Amino acid sequence: MNYLRDVGTLARKDLLLELRARDTLPAMLLFVVATFVVFHFALPAGSSDLAASGLLWVAIVFTALLGLGRAFVPEREQRVLDGLVLAPCDRSAIWLGKGIATLAFLGAAEVVALPVFALFFHGLSAATVAAVVLADLGICAVGTFLGAMAVATRARDLLLPLLFLPLAIPIVIGGVGASVVDSPGRYLAFLALYDAVFVLVCWASFEYVVTE
Amino acid sequence: MSPDRAQLTPVARRTRIPLSALAAASLGLVVLALVLVFYVAPNDANQGFSQRIFYFHVSIAITAYACFGLGAWKAFLHLWKRDPRADLESYVAIHQGVIFGSLVLITGSIWAKISWGHWWLWSEDQLVLFLVLFLFYAAYFMLRFSVDPGPQRENLSAVYALFGVVLIPVSFMAIRLAKQAIHPVVFTRHGPQFGGWILVTYCVAQIAMLVLAYTLYRVELAGKRIDVRLRELREVLA
Numbered sequence: 001m002n003y004l005r006d007v008g009t010l011a012r013k014d015l016l017l018e019l020r021a022r023d024t025l026p027a028m029l030l031f032v033v034a035t036f037v038v039f040h041f042a043l044p045a046g047s048s049d050l051a052a053s054g055l056l057w058v059a060i061v062f063t064a065l066l067g068l069g070r071a072f073v074p075e076r077e078q079r080v081l082d083g084l085v086l087a088p089c090d091r092s093a094i095w096l097g098k099g100i101a102t103l104a105f106l107g108a109a110e111v112v113a114l115p116v117f118a119l120f121f122h123g124l125s126a127a128t129v130a131a132v133v134l135a136d137l138g139i140c141a142v143g144t145f146l147g148a149m150a151v152a153t154r155a156r157d158l159l160l161p162l163l164f165l166p167l168a169i170p171i172v173i174g175g176v177g178a179s180v181v182d183s184p185g186r187y188l189a190f191l192a193l194y195d196a197v198f199v200l201v202c203w204a205s206f207e208y209v210v211t212e
Numbered sequence: 213m214s215p216d217r218a219q220l221t222p223v224a225r226r227t228r229i230p231l232s233a234l235a236a237a238s239l240g241l242v243v244l245a246l247v248l249v250f251y252v253a254p255n256d257a258n259q260g261f262s263q264r265i266f267y268f269h270v271s272i273a274i275t276a277y278a279c280f281g282l283g284a285w286k287a288f289l290h291l292w293k294r295d296p297r298a299d300l301e302s303y304v305a306i307h308q309g310v311i312f313g314s315l316v317l318i319t320g321s322i323w324a325k326i327s328w329g330h331w332w333l334w335s336e337d338q339l340v341l342f343l344v345l346f347l348f349y350a351a352y353f354m355l356r357f358s359v360d361p362g363p364q365r366e367n368l369s370a371v372y373a374l375f376g377v378v379l380i381p382v383s384f385m386a387i388r389l390a391k392q393a394i395h396p397v398v399f400t401r402h403g404p405q406f407g408g409w410i411l412v413t414y415c416v417a418q419i420a421m422l423v424l425a426y427t428l429y430r431v432e433l434a435g436k437r438i439d440v441r442l443r444e445l446r447e448v449l450a
Contacts, residue, residue, distance in 0.1 A: 149355065149368055149371070149372070152359065152364060152368060153355060153358035153359050154358045154359070154360075155354065155358040159354060159358055162350075162351040162354055163351050163354075163355060163372070165347070166344055166345075166347040166348035166351060167348070167375070167379060169344055169383065169386065170379075170382050170383055170386035173386040173387070173389060173390040174386060176390075177389055186389065187389065190385065190386065193382075193385075194382060194386075197378060197382060198382075201375065201378050205291075205374065208367040208368075208370065208371050209367065209368060209371060211367070212362075212363040212364055212367065
């Protein structure tokens with residue numbers, strides 16, 4: 001119970017910061033809509049709807065990267081991470097709290113982005129929406145973890161996409177598969193499996209990222 | 213032993229096969245494998261002479277997996293037992309894995325060109341998987357050399373190396389899934405009929421590659437350890 005309270009406090013801190021400063025979510029929204037416009041012109045006239053479905057996943061991954069790149073910036077600038085590591089709470093709570101906050105931002109961005117996609121390109125199936133939800137979990141779990149890693153390095157923002165994209169390839173495969181085939185069950189199951197495996201790995205090993 | 217010397221990292225483990233014996237063994241085995249591949253193994257019924265690259269391509273791929281596995285195991289030992297030698301060993305194993313992984317991409321590409329006329333085929337699971345792994349482990353080096361040497365670098369490298377062994381099966385599944393919907397299967401590989409000289413040749417080539425990789429691992433490790441030792445000695449003397 002204490003653990004959950006710690007996680008809740010940390011997530012609330014991030015959401016409150018965003019509510020007051022508003023620097024991540026508007027940027028993500030603007031970025032994802034701008035990406036859709038770019039994609040419209042990147043697709044030659046007469047391209048199939050399937051191509052647009054694939055590009056939706058590119059937009060989601062890059063929008064998430066934009067948010068994830070910002071995730072640990074306050075911690076770095078104010079040296080909060082040192083304080084959190086010293087605090088008498090389980091270290092994995094830091095990851096979980098941050099992950100929940102990023103998930104909230106990404107979800108909020110998609111609540112706007114998916115209808116805009118439907119407006120600009122074509123309607124979305126229920127399977128696509130389910131795949132987006134499942135993919136968000138995996139993206140935020142792995143992305144937050146790697147964000148904490150990247151922030152500890154000299155390269156920082158430069159490193160996160162390099163670390164994240166190879167790990168995001170299975171998510172893109174599962175997501176695109178679920179959006180384009182008639183029976184998406186296997187792809188959704190795969191996404192759920194990815195989430196389960198990586199949430200477990202991240203949760204178990206986060207302590208080593210923030211401590212020496 | 214002076215207190216200063218006690219702080220130096222241990223140079224090497226004691227119970228080990230001497231490097232010269234390993235080098236001689238890998239030379240002998242690689243030569244034997246070459247002889248078997250080019251002169252003894254029969255020509256493939258469908259693909260003819262070019263199929264012989266299979267013996268190297270597959271054995272190098274297995275060796276690369278073994279290197280990545282060893283790297284992850286050493287990373288695990290680092291996190292679990294705090295073995296002071298494990299970090300460098302993990303890094304060197306992954307380095308060898310990336311070298312052998314690049315060879316898999318090159319040999320696979322040559323085979324694809326000769327058999328199917330294209331340098332790159334998205335329908336080849338193993339090739340695509342190695343491309344993903346290559347990108348993943350290339351980022352490992354970026355990560356490692358972007359952190360100052362010390363406990364934090366060791367931890368970050370170890371955790372990322374562990375992610376690798378989780379990514380291998382997950383990516384493999386994903387790529388198999390992708391083939392069904394996103395990229396239809398265009399070519400199917402003729403499954404080699406194992407038996408007789410084919411099996412013997414393959415086994416010799418596989419052992420040769422594993423011994424070669426282990427030799428290279430030991431050579432690089434020895435060099436890197438001397439490096440570390442030298443730096444520490446300089447610091448002690450300064």
